[in-house]
Amino acid sequence: MSEEPEKKPIFYDRWAFRYLAIACLALIACAIGAIFYNHHPKPLKENRFAKRDIHAGSSRAILTLASGKKISLDEAPNGVLAEESGASIVRTGSGQITYAVHEKALNSDTVKNAGINSLETPLGGQYQVRLPDGTKVWLNAASKLTYPASFDPGAERKVELKGEAYFEIAQIANTPFVVFSGKQRIEVEAARLNISSYVNDEAIKTTLLEGMGRINSDNIIKSGQQAINKKGNLEIIPANTKEAVAWKNELFLFEDESLETIMKSISRWYNVEIIYANENAPKELFSLSVSRFDNISSTLKSLENTGFVRFKIKGRKITVLR
Known part of the structure; x- marks a missing residue:
């Protein structure tokens, strides 16, 4: 019988084995990386504006007194800021001031000849003011409200608006509240309304949420209506009140x-x-x-x-x- 050939041991190239192992690990790493990438996109793709972002506006305004003195309200402390025409002007908190008329000044010449104040917000600013009669006004950005430091009892309460404001008018019997904005005059008593009257807008928009008013003497506007005054042509339509006052909210x-x-x-x-x-x-x-x-x-x-x-x-x- 012939002898079986001798079986020689098989030797594996240890370096080839190592290369194969490294390649496998690399493939596994790539697979894990692809899964992670798909579930976690790069931050820059999520927000490509991140490095150039711009913050929202804040409560900022300038109060101008009858004397011409200007007070930066965002830098002022809480408390009494000034005394004007028988009223104390008080910063009651961030973003709001109040006029408190002294009882002794009522029906006096001081009130009847009250000085004129103004509250003005810059671009990126807003502010609230409680006027001497108790009317509350929210002033939007780039807006200006001009008003007396005290209202003469029994006379029309007159203010002037440039820009946009929301009003909650305090009711005083037989004493209308009048807002002049551009070439428009609106007269109300107890009411809630928003007026947008920016000079670079095509129209003045007056939205009445509550009450009744009269625009330019002979145009009646009721609750839930909006008056669009475009170059003197007035149109009164049903209002989207939520949209009109969204900025205030x-x-x-x-x-x-x-x-x-x-x-x-x-x-x-x-x-x-x-x-x-x-x-x-x-x-x-x-x-x-x-x-x-x-x-x-x-x-x-x-x-x-x-x-x-x-x-x-x-x-x-x-x-x-x-």
Whole structure:
């Protein structure tokens, strides 16, 4: 019988084995990395505005007294700021001041010849004031309210508005409250209303939430209505009251509104300049509902989510892209 050939031991290349092991580990690492990436996108893709973000506005205003003295209210301490025409002007907290008329001054010549004060908010500012008659006013950004430091009892209570404000009018029998804004005069008694009268807007919009008023003497406006005064042509329509006072309730709220109108509000509140890369973009209609106290990136991304518009931030300039 022939002998079986001798079986030789098989030797494996230990270096080849190591290479194979390293390659397997690399593949496993890549697979894990891909899974992690898909579930955790890069932060820059989540918020490409992160490094250029702009904070929302805040409670800031300048109070100008009858003497011409100006007081920066965001820097002033709480307490009595000044005495004017028989009234104490008190900063009662962040974002609000109150006029308290002294009882001894009522029906006196001091009140009847009261000096004129004004409260003015900058771009990116807002403020509240309780007037001498108890009327409460919320002032939006880039707005100015002019009024007497004390109202003459029995006479019309007259104020002037530039910009936008929400009013809760204190009721005083037989004493109308009159707001002049642009070339419009609105007279009310007890009422809640919002007036938007910016010089770069096409129209003055007066929205009555409660009560009844008279615009330019012969036009009646009732609760739930909005008066649109465009170059002297007045139209009274049913109001979207939630949209009209959303700013006072700390919201940007627009329903099928032009991009131009929306961006004007954003411009005033964030103190930014708006540039349009496409002349047709301002006419497009959008809806928006976000907090006014979010950074500008959140507001812009809500509009971008429609898929019809994009934005670029450079400093305090916002370019609207299509």
